[in-house]
Amino acid sequence: MLSLTSEVRTPWHGVSARAKLLGLLAATVAAFWLATPAQALAFAALVAGMHLPGGARFARQGARMLWPLWPFVAVILIWHAVTGAFAQGVVIVARMVALVGLANLVTMTTRLQDILAQVDAALALIRLPARARTRLALAVALVIRFTPVLMQRGSALAQAWRARSARRPGWRLVLPFALSAIDDAEQVAEALRARSGGL
Structure with a gap:
């Protein structure tokens, strides 16, 4: 990431x-x-x-x-x-x-840690339990971290299409992009379960 x-x-x-x-x-x-x-x-x-x-x-x-x-x-x-x-x-x-x-x-x-600290502090003001705040902060971290990854993935798929076809890719990239994102999500989920013990 x-x-x-x-x-x-x-x-x-x-x-x-x-x-x-x-x-x-x-x-x-x-x-x-x-x-x-x-x-x-x-x-x-x-x-x-x-x-x-x-x-x-x-x-x-x-x-x-x-x-x-x-x-x-x-x-x-x-x-x-x-x-x-x-x-x-x-x-x-x-x-x-x-x-x-x-x-x-x-x-x-x-720094991402500083942003997450502020998110956690804001959530604490509405008296969310610490466990819920941790999960929300993790979700924010994943969105921020994966944004450039997904942008690069989409760009790579578009370049690969243009190298093989003269037609515009358009909607044809939606499925491979979605499958790639789902595969990444599954791998991250497995890694989180292995390291957090069901956070």
């Missing part, structure tokens, strides 16, 4: 996980008050600028992590262009890209 944490040091690495997560929460709420394309694009530009203190390599890494969003961006913009609400589509896309970019910035500059 891979980590999303960047090896490139930035000033954001020195900010506490709690502050970054609270900032992400506040930005998410505030983003829905952005009503015009100019406001939404300015917000996206601000998020892009927040990657710059890490240098060009860090900024490129953040940009690469946004690449999987392009199908959603295309569908949203085309749909809103057809329905005559292109400005609204721009607002939605800018919000989405900015918030995903901001979430990526948090995970790229925060």
